[in-house]
Structures are given as C-alpha cells and as structure tokens.
Amino acid sequence: KAGVTQTPRYLIKTRGQQVTLSCSPISGHRSVSWYQQTPGQGLQFLFEYFSETQRNKGNFPGRFSGRQFSNSRSEMNVSTLELGDSALYLCASSRMVTGDSYNEQFFGPGTRLTVL
C-alpha cells in the first residue's frame, strides 16, 4: 500500500507571497492532519480534516488554512508569507474507523518551505 505523499518536496518563496501544499493520504484513510516542524518550536499541530470538514485546529493565525476533497486528498495554504513560516510542513493520515489503533497517524515525507 502506498504511503502518504506530499508535493512539492521543496519550495522557496519570498515574503508576502502565498503557497499551497498538497497531501494525498494512504488509501482508505479518512483523516488528514497538518503539522509544522521547526528547530525552535518542534512539531506543532495545525489542523485536522475529516469528511471534508475541519474538525480540529491548532493555535496558528488565520493565514494558515486548509481544505479536504471528497477523495480525502488535502491542501493547505499559507497566505502573506513571513520569514518565520520557514519550516518543514508535514501531513499525516489515519483511518479513523472503529477498532484497534483507529487513530494511528502516518506521516508523509514533508514539504520543506523556505521564505526569503
């Protein structure tokens, strides 16, 4: 079974621009979560999507947004980029059905965003 895929893998943008990152979950997984990882703050939760609805949200400004499509694929968008948005953005998917290990999350390779 293919793992979580993310595109693009690397991205360089300048301050003020916006960016869209894409995530395809493992087949059959219904929940997609996004995380930001930086050396200073570690891994931080951005938001979770399930059935095309944002179900949980972390403590990030409104410049960070996302959406999920009917095939469970997800995108996240960051508008008006700031230097501090430079980070590794990780997507994780989980099955979210009844049974053991229902909410184990599996991470994609990430998108490395550099803001200049």
Added chain:
Amino acid sequence: QKEVEQNSGPLSVPEGAIASLNCTYSDRGSQSFFWYRQYSGKSPELIMSIYSNGDKEDGRFTAQLNKASQYVSLLIRDSQPSDSATYLCAVNISPRKAAGNKLTFGGGTRVLVKP
C-alpha cells in the same frame, strides 16, 4: 508548562543495552499515546501506539502507560546503532474518539547508540 515533556538528551547507550525513554503529559483526558522515531532530515515514523494502562510489546520495543501518573515510556531492548535517532512522544488530547485527532508532541529525546 508544556503539555508533553521529554528529556532532550542525548541519551547515550552502548550497543546491545536497553534504552529507556520517558514522557509526561498534562491533560488527564488524553486517550491515546504514540511514539515516533525521526531520523535527521526525515519525517517521523510511527513505532508504537498505546491506549490502555500497562505494557505493550512489539519486537524490541515496549511501551508503558500509566494514566494515573500521566506518564508514558518506551523501552528499546538490544539497542542497535541504527536506533540512533530522535524519539518523539505524542499525545492525542482530543477527549473522545469522535473528536478526532489533535496530537501534541514532546520536544523529543535524542538517542545515540554506540558500537
């Protein structure tokens, strides 16, 4: 106070020894707990999940959960140089299954296994 706390390390262990990693969390309502391994430059890889008090074993890994003490640990038996990585403890702070996923991560413990 951070919600999930880990000793940053490095935890240095000789090859073949047991590595013991600890994690404490602050939200008593947390229901599910995870250990991830992350190699430098790579994304986190799920090692173990644990949902009930007690021990859960998978190969060389054993996770231990004590909800009363708000404590979860990971033991790595017969440590190998390939186990050298950062180990992340993660807690799903959503109060119930229907509330979905909201993982809070500790800062990670760096483990060095010396041949």
